Amino acid sequence: xxxxxxxxxxxxxxxxxxxxxxxxxxxxxxxxxxxxxxxxxxxxxxxxxxxxxxxxxxxxxxxxxxxxxxxxxxxxxxxxxxxxxxxxxxxxxxxxxxxxxxxxxxxxxxxxxxxxxxxxx
Numbered sequence: 001x002x003x004x005x006x007x008x009x010x011x012x013x014x015x016x017x018x019x020x021x022x023x024x025x026x027x028x029x030x031x032x033x034x035x036x037x038x039x040x041x042x043x044x045x046x047x048x049x050x051x052x053x054x055x056x057x058x059x060x061x062x063x064x065x066x067x068x069x070x071x072x073x074x075x076x077x078x079x080x081x082x083x084x085x086x087x088x089x090x091x092x093x094x095x096x097x098x099x100x101x102x103x104x105x106x107x108x109x110x111x112x113x114x115x116x117x118x119x120x121x
Contacts, residue, residue: 001069002076003057008040010073011088012050014113016058017066018092021109032098036091070116085117 004010015036019029037047061069074085092113096106 001065001072003061003069004073007077007080009050009054010077011040011091012037012054013058014070014088014092015095016051016054018095018106018109018113020058021096021106022103023105026099028098028100029095032095036095067112067116070113074116089114089117 004013012033015033019025019033034047034051037045037050041047041050089110092110096102096110
């Protein structure tokens with residue numbers, strides 16, 4: 001199952017997922033997502049529109065299918081270098097740590113993504 005046309009859009013979806021891993025969108029985590037978006041998309045991109053689109057897609061997505069989505073999408077973008085995927089992983093850690101605390105649900109979500117990234121390598 002692949003729902004993203006570009007790796008950047010998929011990464012933004014991952015950012016949103018991590019910002020919501022503890023079932024809340026903390027403002028500090030969302031600020032970090034906004035900051036990270038500047039490296040994902042070219043200058044001149046409407047970042048708020050992109051973020052709104054990703055938030056709606058995430059909120060409407062069946063969360064029971066996230067694991068499959070992540071696995072299939074990393075496989076789909078197999079041409080993306082491991083170093084880029086690892087950088088995404090470090091971004092995800094920075095997002096969950098932006099509010100100064102990392103809870104169990106965030107740790108579990110990050111670990112799941114790490115395993116998927118490792119498997120896709």
